[in-house]
Amino acid sequence: MSETRKGDEATEVLSAELLLRPGRAGNAFEETVQRLLQSIRLGLIEPGGRLPAERELATMQGVSRDTVRDAIAALTEAGYLTSRRGRYGGTFVMDELPDDEALNGTDSPEIGRVTISAAEIEDTLTLRSILEVGAAREAAQCKLSGADRERLWQALGDCRDAAPADYRRHDSRLHLLIAELVGAPSLLPLVAESRMRVNELLNGIPLLAVNIAHSDEQHERIVKAILRGHPEEAAQAMAEHVAGSEALLRGFLA
Structure with missing residues (x-):
């Protein structure tokens, strides 16, 4: 197996496009957030990895760029994403993702846990x-x-x-x-x-x-x-x- 894996390392195991596909109409913002979160938390976009451009994300999911921008802003506020400026800038997944307590809006393990x-x-x-x-x-x-x-x-x-x-x-x-x-x-x-x-x-x-x-x-x-x-x-x-x-x-x- 190791010999096989030493071949073309450009072959990707998975693409984020697998989940970043058009959703159902009616809840565009919520479904955009859901699909981005799934891609991040399931490792399709790895920690430190760069998201596709807003225009590309909008096309993938069949939503407006404003919806994508709002979803990115929400996930940035939640601690999943960060933006970088400059030639190699863009939107990136945080190297360390929020833990379960952060998802519930509290630092206490006894409050908000499902x-x-x-x-x-x-x-x-x-x-x-x-x-x-x-x-x-x-x-x-x-x-x-x-x-x-x-x-x-x-x-x-x-x-x-x-x-x-x-x-x-x-x-x-x-x-x-x-x-x-x-x-x-x-x-x-x-x-x-x-x-x-x-x-x-x-x-x-x-x-x-x-x-x-x-x-x-x-x-x-x-x-x-x-x-x-x-x-x-x-x-x-x-x-x-x-x-x-x-x-x-x-x-x-x-």
């Missing part, structure tokens, strides 16, 4: 299983280009090489890529929303070294099954991977 019920946890985990197991099965049935195969290897390697603080971001990118490879335009936003919900749960439990190693092994089985074109093997490997996360979440959060 309590997730057991029913909500089960709903989140069930939806994830349906979406991601199905996505792995479908991706394994797709005829992948050489570039797509390289992106899968790269995403897998990025997970293995990630520092603990960056692991969940790269984990999300791998799972989103698998959904993207299916080629169904409606699937990726659903998986992205599901991953946001799952990550909120994962942020409430410890990141265990043994679990990371186990996840890396499962990720490799999933990727290899997809690349070999074995849909049931890919689905089974993903199901086992998802079940492992579910067991930890139920154990810590029950």
Whole structure:
């Protein structure tokens, strides 16, 4: 795998354009903020990364530049974005993103924290299983280009090489890529929303070294099954991977 990844490093694992696509009419500002946040928090635009220009963002999302400008201003105020002037200026994602307390408008961990019920946890985990197991099965049935195969290897390697603080971001990118490879335009936003919900749960439990190693092994089985074109093997490997996360979440959060 390492030999493959030493090739063309210009191949991007994921593009922010995957989520920065036109939304439904009626709530342009809110949906623009949502899609920008998803792209940032799921790692499609990495910390320190530059956002597309306002005109380009407006075209991607099918909204006015004023709406994009208002959304950027709101996320700047919330601590997600910063603007830089000069030749290499623009709007950039902050190197350090706000924590959960900042999202609730308070520095106190006891005020404004959202309590997730057991029913909500089960709903989140069930939806994830349906979406991601199905996505792995479908991706394994797709005829992948050489570039797509390289992106899968790269995403897998990025997970293995990630520092603990960056692991969940790269984990999300791998799972989103698998959904993207299916080629169904409606699937990726659903998986992205599901991953946001799952990550909120994962942020409430410890990141265990043994679990990371186990996840890396499962990720490799999933990727290899997809690349070999074995849909049931890919689905089974993903199901086992998802079940492992579910067991930890139920154990810590029950």
